[in-house]
Amino acid sequence: MTSLDLPRPGPLRRVFGPLATRDFRAEYLWLWLTAPLTLLSLLTFLVFLAVGLTLTPIALGFVVLAGTVLHVRGMGAVHRRLARALLGTSVPPPRRPRLKPGLGHWAKARIGDPAGWRAAGYLLLRLPLGLAGLLTVAVATLYGLAATTFAFFWFPLGERQLPVFDIRAGHWPGALAWSASGLLVLVALPWVTHAFASLDRLLVVGLLGERVLSERVRDLETSRASAVEDAALRLRRIERDLHDGAQAQLVALAMKLGLAKDELADVDLPQVKALIDAAHANAKQALTELRDLARGIHPAALDAGLDVALTTLVATSGFDARVTVDLPRRPPPSLETIAYFSAAELLTNAAKHGGPALVTVAEERGFLRLVVHDHGTGGATLTPGGGLAGVAERLRTVDGELAVVSPPGGPTEVTARIPLPR
DSSP states (O other), X not given: OOGGGSOOOOHHHHHHGGGGSHHHHHHHHHHHHHHHHHHHHHHHHHHHHHHHHHTTTSHHHHHHHHHHHHXXXXXXXXXXXXXXXXXXXXXXXXOOOOOOSSHHHHHHHHHTOHHHHHHHHHHHHHHHHHHHHHHHHHHHHHHHHHHXXXXXXXTTOSSXXXXXXXXXXXXXXXXXXXXXXXXXXXXHHHHHHHHHHHHHHHHIIIIISSOOHHHHHHHHHHHHXXXXXXXXXXXXXXXXXXXXXXXXXXXXXXXXXHHHHXXXXXXXXXXXXXXXXXXXXXXXXXHHHHHHHHHHHSOGGGGGOXXXXXXXXXXXXXXXXXXXXXXXXXXXXXXXXXXXXXXHHHHHHXXXXXXXXXXXXXXXXXXXXXXEEEOSOOOOOOOTTSHHXXXXXXXXXXXXXXXXXXXXXXXXXXXXXXXXXX
């Protein structure tokens, strides 16, 4: 039998069928179960919250507050499980807070748990909605059943009325009218129940599940910043190892070869002298390259701050440039390194185009703002594979951005903006 041959449901089933569906029964049960549960959970939360705030002058208050947030988070988990079982709404549970050893750290992590406070917000928002939904379906159910059966009980009733909802009729057609209104209410009951359940689904998804996008973005920013800082520390460690290990050995080797060269100055052994000269030259060349490598990983001047490092960079470059640094607080080492190498590349580009340059570093609305202004020939653009593109790529690792204003004939102004941690 094809789908076209399936019998269509009759008119009665189309009208009253939703009353017999599993979805209606589950949503109906949800309203009856969760309204008192929400009320009890919220009252418990508010009572313990008041107790915790009252006891905050002593340490016990913070422990009570931590337990209160933990409790309301658990009540949110109960609502989440009921939503999965009855509403078919499954949301991933929020992450657990990172707990460090010690009662103080535990209390601080629990009190600052965003998932717990979102669960409290869920209870506050859901309480009026849940009570309104429960009251609506309860009244609709009682009225629908009482009014629908009124026509059947009209003859046996001596006073021709029901005490519930003041249902009365002086004649049987009037009783039929009451029954018809009761049937209409029962037919509408699944739709009303579904409307309240749909609003509950929105609250469950929005407040009881995984954290909202803005918090997830902050988490990713934090983890990315930690990764950048970790990479900077590892490179710094490599630089120290090169300086204290391989570089020191090469210095000692160069000194010994230099002494051997001096000792053999009066010895007529051309072949030995040539080998010593070559080894000495190679050792000095290797030492120079190793120092350049270490300087490329982490310039030693950066240990004293970005202002000292940029001033040293300009002083040793032989390029006409002035540096102005105005930072109320020192940025993290990883951001200082990115700003330093970005400035070095921008000054190299400025030197190619000619003209003096001005380097300005300042903090502006949560960003480190690096500006290199030169009076060269202009025409600088962000081309793939070029120096400016490399700077832009370096800045993008920390959500930074690069803006270039360089009309033909100059001047050129390149601005780098790096977000600073809050």
